[in-house]
Amino acid sequence: MLRLRQESTYPVGMARSHLTLAALATSAVPGLDLVKAASFGTGANNDYDSAVLTDRAGAHFIVRAPRSVRAETEQAADLAALRALSAGVRTRLPFAVSTFVGDTRATVGKDAAGKTRYTRAMVYEFLYGAKVPLLDLDTTQAASIGRAIAAIHSLPTSFVSDASLPVLTAIEALRACITVLDRAANTGLVPGELLARWEGATEESKLWQFQPAVVNGGLTASSFLFSEGAVSGVLGWHELHVGDPARDLFWLLGTRGEHVAEAGFDAYNDLRGSADRQVRQRSMLYAELEIAKWLLHGTDTRNTEIVDDAVAMLNRLLDNVRNNVMNPIGPLVSPTMEVTEVEEMLNRSGRAI
Known part of the structure; x- marks a missing residue:
């Protein structure tokens, strides 16, 4: 988010x-x-x-x-x-x-x-460890991140509900995406091909057949501290809730190195097994919708500079989608498109990566 x-x-x-x-x-x-x-x-x-x-x-x-x-x-x-x-x-x-x-x-x-x-x-x-910028992560560090996130998602959900923290269902996660999509569509600034891509993902029932898990909800590269190449600490728990595991993973798609994102997802799936077969596909949707949220922030605040920036990012995303027609957001598909623009947008908006 x-x-x-x-x-x-x-x-x-x-x-x-x-x-x-x-x-x-x-x-x-x-x-x-x-x-x-x-x-x-x-x-x-x-x-x-x-x-x-x-x-x-x-x-x-x-x-x-x-x-x-x-x-x-x-x-x-x-x-x-x-x-x-x-x-x-x-x-x-x-x-x-x-x-x-x-x-x-x-x-x-x-x-x-x-x-x-x-x-x-x-x-x-004080928590000891060093932060590694998103674009500097290597496969070993990404794999450690994947295992750390899997450990969070494997926690019992009862302690979250007992603390009266939010507990969201898969349907509620889907509805949240649809709300963003509809609001972005109403701006008239999102290319039709992207809207169709996102609508197709929200209509694909298999993508949303997941068991909600304990999620941190606000993870970025700056959330992780490393010691000797492994995650030694995780910072920032203000969005802790039960919800869609993909919310903790989508930002990994902005890594730059070859196979870095794959290393993170593979390590995550190794520990979580078949608990969520479509987590990467929903992660791709969330990553792309981050640009839509940036657009909405610009329109809500009437900031033309942000709006223009978001429109340019949407157009670049559209070009990437057109160049990866064999990788739509859908079940049993593993998209390889890197959305580095998401990382740039998050930095501009003030979210540390």
């Missing part, structure tokens, strides 16, 4: 220093004895002010304070998901997940009425 940046409803203001964040962390975690603090992340362009902290025993922590309403909402959802991922659930995963340590109130400035507005600064145990 496309996560688009939205304007905050309060002034972001100046970025907090690492020393300010360290002070917030000591307020959030009583007894935390810090000896070092350093800025973490990309600074003013980030949705969060972040710092990495070291305590006297040598343990490391991350403290984050949101800089926008969107980030504030995301952080709250992430915390709810982390709490749902109990110790017992985490033992089933071959990688580490963030552990929440504490939080405290932090000011974000004043609203239009001059009233001081607050958010929450949160402290987590």
